[in-house]
Amino acid sequence: MTPEASLLPEHLEDERMRDVERLELLDTPREERFDKITRMACRVFGVPMASLSLMDHDRQWFKSILGLELSDVPRERTVCRTTIARAYEQPEDPALVIPDAASDPAFMDIPGIGGAGGIRFYAGYPLFGPTGHPVGTFCIYDTEERNLDPDQLDTFAELAEWAQRELDRSDELDRAAEIQNQLLPRPLPDLPGYEIATTCLPAFMVGGDFYDHYRLREGLVITVADVMGKGLGAAILSSAVRSSLRGVGRVLDRFGRRPVSVLDTGMVLTLGAEHLADDFEHTGTFVTSFVAAVEFSTGQVDYADAGHGLAAIRRADGEVEPLHGGGPPLGIFPATTWTSETAQLDPGDMLVVCSDGLLDLLDEQSDPAALCRFVAAHTTPEALVAAARALTESDPPLDDVTVVAVRRRVAP
Structure with a gap:
C-alpha cells in the first residue's frame, strides 16, 4: 500500500497499524455492545446507515454496520481514510462532516457515493487505539443531503465516546484474559x-x-x-x-x-x-x-x-x-x-x-x-x-x- 492510499506518512501508518493489531479485533464476530451503538445512532439522527469500523493496511473492516451489506471495502475507496488522516491534522476538531459527498470533488468518484440510493451525507469520527493512534471510525450516512447542527454534533461526539469506551474495554479485556490465563x-x-x-x-x-x-x-x-x-x-x-x-x-x-x-x-x-x-x-x-x-x-x-x-x-x-x-x-x-x-x-x-x-x-x-x-x-x-x-x-x-x-x- 502506498502512502497516498493511506494519506499518511509511512512512519505514522506503521505506528497506527501497531495500535490496530494491539486491539486484536480484526475479523472477530459481531458483538452486541457495538451493534447497540450503531442502532442508537440510526434512531437518534434518523439516518438509514451507521457503522463502526477498523482501518486495516488495505481495507476498511466493519465491526458493526447497519443499513449496508458490507464486511469490508478497499481502503482507497473510502471516505474514512480522510477521517483517519484528519485525526492527525486537526486533533482539536477530528469529526469529518460532509453534507453532500456526491458534489464534493474529493469524494464524488468513490464507489457508493451518489447515484440512486447512494450515500450523500457522511459524518465520521475517529476512534483511537491503546497508544493514541486512530484505528478506525464511527460513522453515520444518509442518502439525502443534510448537515448537523451544534447540538447534533455534540450528540454525535458523545456516541463516538461511547464507541471509544468499548474499544478501550476491549484492550482491557485482552489484558485481563492474558492475566487470567497466566494465573492458571x-x-x-x-x-x-x-x-x-x-x-x-x-x-x-x-x-x-x-x-x-x-x-x-x-x-x-x-x-x-x-x-x-x-x-x-x-x-x-x-x-x-x-x-x-x-x-x-x-x-x-x-x-x-x-x-x-x-x-x-x-x-x-x-x-x-x-x-x-x-x-x-x-x-x-x-x-x-x-x-x-x-x-x-x-x-x-x-x-x-x-x-x-x-x-x-x-x-x-x-x-x-x-x-x-x-x-x-x-x-x-x-x-x-x-x-x-x-x-x-x-x-x-x-x-x-x-x-x-x-x-x-x-x-x-x-x-x-x-x-x-x-x-x-x-x-x-x-x-x-x-x-x-x-x-x-x-x-x-x-x-x-x-x-x-x-x-x-x-x-x-
Whole structure:
C-alpha cells in the first residue's frame, strides 16, 4: 500500500497499524455492545446507515454496520481514510462532516457515493487505539443531503465516546484474559503414579470458571469452581476464591493435617467461605466449588462439594460413578460447615471434575447422565480433555467450560 492510499506518512501508518493489531479485533464476530451503538445512532439522527469500523493496511473492516451489506471495502475507496488522516491534522476538531459527498470533488468518484440510493451525507469520527493512534471510525450516512447542527454534533461526539469506551474495554479485556490465563496453575509433571490433564475455556474473553491444582507432601489437591455470572466481574472474584482456597489448603497441610488423609477438604471450604464472607455479601454473589485431595500412596480421595455436583470417577472397566454429597454453594448461607466424603481411586480409575458449561454442550436438558456417558467414552485424561475442547470448537459455548481429570496409572 502506498502512502497516498493511506494519506499518511509511512512512519505514522506503521505506528497506527501497531495500535490496530494491539486491539486484536480484526475479523472477530459481531458483538452486541457495538451493534447497540450503531442502532442508537440510526434512531437518534434518523439516518438509514451507521457503522463502526477498523482501518486495516488495505481495507476498511466493519465491526458493526447497519443499513449496508458490507464486511469490508478497499481502503482507497473510502471516505474514512480522510477521517483517519484528519485525526492527525486537526486533533482539536477530528469529526469529518460532509453534507453532500456526491458534489464534493474529493469524494464524488468513490464507489457508493451518489447515484440512486447512494450515500450523500457522511459524518465520521475517529476512534483511537491503546497508544493514541486512530484505528478506525464511527460513522453515520444518509442518502439525502443534510448537515448537523451544534447540538447534533455534540450528540454525535458523545456516541463516538461511547464507541471509544468499548474499544478501550476491549484492550482491557485482552489484558485481563492474558492475566487470567497466566494465573492458571502450571502443569504438574512426574506425579508419582498419576497423570492429569486440564482445560479452562471461557465463553467470553474472561470467565468465572477456574481450576486449581497443587501438590502437598503426600498427595495432590484439585479444585474446580464456578462463580455466578460471566465476564470481568466474575473473573475478578474467581481470582480471590482461588487464592483463598489454595491458601487455606496450604495452611492446613502445614499445621492441621490429619493422619488418615492428605487434607480435610470440608475444612478447606468452610474456612475459605469464612475468609470470603465479606466479599460474597458485598457483591451479592455465590460460588459452586468442588475440592478433592488424592493421597498418592493409597489412592484415597477426600472430597467436599459446595453445590457443584459435577464430579465422577471412571472406573478402569468403564463404569462411571458420580460423586454425591456436599452442601450449598459458597456465599449462600453464612456460617455453613462443609464436611468431606471419601472415595477410592484404584489403578486405572480416573477422577473427573467439570463445570456446567460442559454439561450444556452435551445435552440440551443438561442431563447429568450425559456427563457420565461422555466420561465413559474416554479412558485417559488427555483424551477426555481433547474431546471437551473439540466440543467447544464445533459448538461455541455460552458458558465457561472447565475440565480436570486425574487418573491413577496401572502399575507395569
